[in-house]
Amino acid sequence: MAPAFTLPSYSVGSVRVAPGLVLAPMSGVTDSPFRRLVKRCSGEHVGLVMSEFIQIEMLTRGQMMGAIRMAFDPSEHPIAIQLYGADPDMMADAAQMAEDAGADMIDINCGCPAPKICRRGGGAGLLRDLPRLASLLDAVTARVKIPVTIKIRNGWDDSSINAIDSLRVAEDHGAQAIALHGRTRVQLYTGLADWQAVAELKSRAKIPVLGSGDIVTPEDARERLRSGCDGLLIGRGAITNPWVFRQIAEAAQGKEPFQPTWRDVIDALRFYVSLLHVHYPPRVAPGRMRMMLSRLLKGFPTDPGLRVRCLKMTDPIAMLDHMEAVATETGVIDRVRAADLESASDDPVDVASAA
Ligand SMILES: Cc1cc2nc3c(=O)[nH]c(=O)nc-3n(C[C@H](O)[C@H](O)[C@H](O)COP(=O)(O)O)c2cc1C
Known part of the structure; x- marks a missing residue:
């Protein structure tokens, strides 16, 4: 049967993500057991898994929960460890720990809307302080050999949309891919993600661009791929349906997607x-x-x-x-x-x- 649509793939440094279907980072969800569950249900159709975000202090102070959050099984490769924080030296130390543990990439969280995190300058707080994001990227890329990526939102609020500015900082300071969740920090999870913004980012980018938001079915994936992005991040859709990556890949091949009993x-x-x-x-x-x-x-x-x-x-x-x-x-x-x-x-x- 003829393929119904083409799944993208991309490379970040020496890491190949094929297909470009990525398990999005989700705090409280995407721990090693969940990532392995998704791999079990969707197999090779998951191109990359991402850890839930890990506070850099948790790692550098040697807290047990930091080690638990960073733990992964060899079957999970390729895996990106996502870090959040605002201190460049500490971020570099945490990234070094992730590299030593065998992670394939480091992702810096620039999208978490939690007030506690933003107030301290981390998560979406970085969208209001791009010079700090630049310093974080400089510190981390100078320290580790594995690729570094970032995940952003559109901006802090409707009056400060700055995804393109964030892209410039990413490219100028050594990030090798960027993921955009097309909502502002103020929007939290309301409304629909803006995939036009993903298309706009892709049209301006030299590095791979991934889009995130509201992909639940193969049809959603097909529709969002019109943005031209290099990969799709799937979050909540994978919680209710860890088979979703497999279903998208099968639909793309023109097959009837697997339906779990x-x-x-x-x-x-x-x-x-x-x-x-x-x-x-x-x-x-x-x-x-x-x-x-x-x-x-x-x-x-x-x-x-x-x-x-x-x-x-x-x-x-x-x-x-x-x-x-x-x-x-x-x-x-x-x-x-x-x-x-x-x-x-x-x-x-x-x-x-x-x-
Ligand atoms: C429960 C939950 C936890 C999340 N935790 C993180 C996180 O740790 N790091 C991050 O970058 N994004 C986090 N997100 C955002 C997701 O990665 C994703 O960008 C967003 O949910 C939109 O995608 P979706 O509609 O496929 O869920 C979280 C989302 C949810 C629902």
């Missing part, structure tokens, strides 16, 4: 839960489990109260055993999840408020 969903959750147990101390794992179970069980047909009970759950394995038994008994185990999702009620867990 409830058995696939339960198997994926078992895999994820088993990794969480190994990755985290016991007090951290339950919160992440609840979030993912609640998202992936959306639409589970035989037990409408199940997702709400997930929020109170103490034993995820028992819950998955229960689900599997009910799904087998009622014959829904081999039913495709997509149809049930359409009629599902709203989500009790608001992930967007987490970042």
